[in-house]
Amino acid sequence: MTIHKEGYTTIAVSLLFIFIINAVVDYKFADLTWLRWFIYIFSFALFVIVLQFFRNPSRTFTTGDNLVICPADGKVVVIEETEEGEYFKDKRLQVSIFMSPVNVHINRNPISGVVKFFKYHPGKYLAAWNPKSSTENERTTVVVEHKNGTPVLFRQIAGALARRIVWYVKEGDNVQQTEQFGFIKFGSRVDIFLPVGTKVNLELDQVVKGGITVLAELS
Incomplete structure (x- = not known):
């Protein structure tokens, strides 16, 4: 499986957003362990969702003139x-x-x-x-x-x-x-x-x- 070319920009923007929000939480809320873990899990789930949306799975196609x-x-x-x-x-x-x-x-x-x-x-x-x-x-x-x-x-x-x-x-x-x-x-x-x-x-x-x-x- 590969990632479709239409996803490159969206995935890059998503990674930037995830990096920023995690950095802010780690800096501002270092003492709130539950919040940090919530953001970590949310970030991982968001990245997986975006990644799977742009997947380009390998397939054996069906063809026929009629x-x-x-x-x-x-x-x-x-x-x-x-x-x-x-x-x-x-x-x-x-x-x-x-x-x-x-x-x-x-x-x-x-x-x-x-x-x-x-x-x-x-x-x-x-x-x-x-x-x-x-x-x-x-x-x-x-x-x-x-x-x-x-x-x-x-x-x-x-x-x-x-x-x-x-x-x-x-x-x-x-x-x-x-x-x-x-x-x-x-x-x-x-x-x-x-x-x-x-x-x-x-x-x-x-x-x-x-x-x-x-x-x-x-x-």
């Missing part, structure tokens, strides 16, 4: 037909994956193909499970066209804690299935929009792994 692979770790919170109003402007099959703060937050391409559309939207920070988060929160929209001509839309959505969305793709890029296309910090959601009638291999509340779990099969 497969749509889960773009993120998390839990399936939506499987439904809905109107996609930004790009397709018609009815699509939506699958949404909620990423809690303890999940790996790397986002991976669900299919290989060409990026036909990309747009970043500034917005609110509603809870990621709120249905309005798909259209009102800070988010990115990516559309990749499969070699068989099928377009798949996936959207990074910031949550109540997520304050930064990072993306590594742009229109015209050729992307490969399971390669990283972005990262969201501290809790978030990823929506995927597929053609109506696509065979989905997931169930509501199922826990999935990005780059490993098969989400759907394209016809």
Whole structure:
């Protein structure tokens, strides 16, 4: 396991904060042993939490020309037909994956193909499970066209804690299935929009792994 590059600055700032607060407590409250130990334990727990959030575990990825692979770790919170109003402007099959703060937050391409559309939207920070988060929160929209001509839309959505969305793709890029296309910090959601009638291999509340779990099969 390694640490993702998006975590370097946050980890450095966390270490600085931990060093300062421990130094202050040791200097100002040297006689309060219970307080010093409380701060030591708190500091250790904080560092572990931050470190695990930015972990990049080694994985054996699942690939397949006709497969749509889960773009993120998390839990399936939506499987439904809905109107996609930004790009397709018609009815699509939506699958949404909620990423809690303890999940790996790397986002991976669900299919290989060409990026036909990309747009970043500034917005609110509603809870990621709120249905309005798909259209009102800070988010990115990516559309990749499969070699068989099928377009798949996936959207990074910031949550109540997520304050930064990072993306590594742009229109015209050729992307490969399971390669990283972005990262969201501290809790978030990823929506995927597929053609109506696509065979989905997931169930509501199922826990999935990005780059490993098969989400759907394209016809």
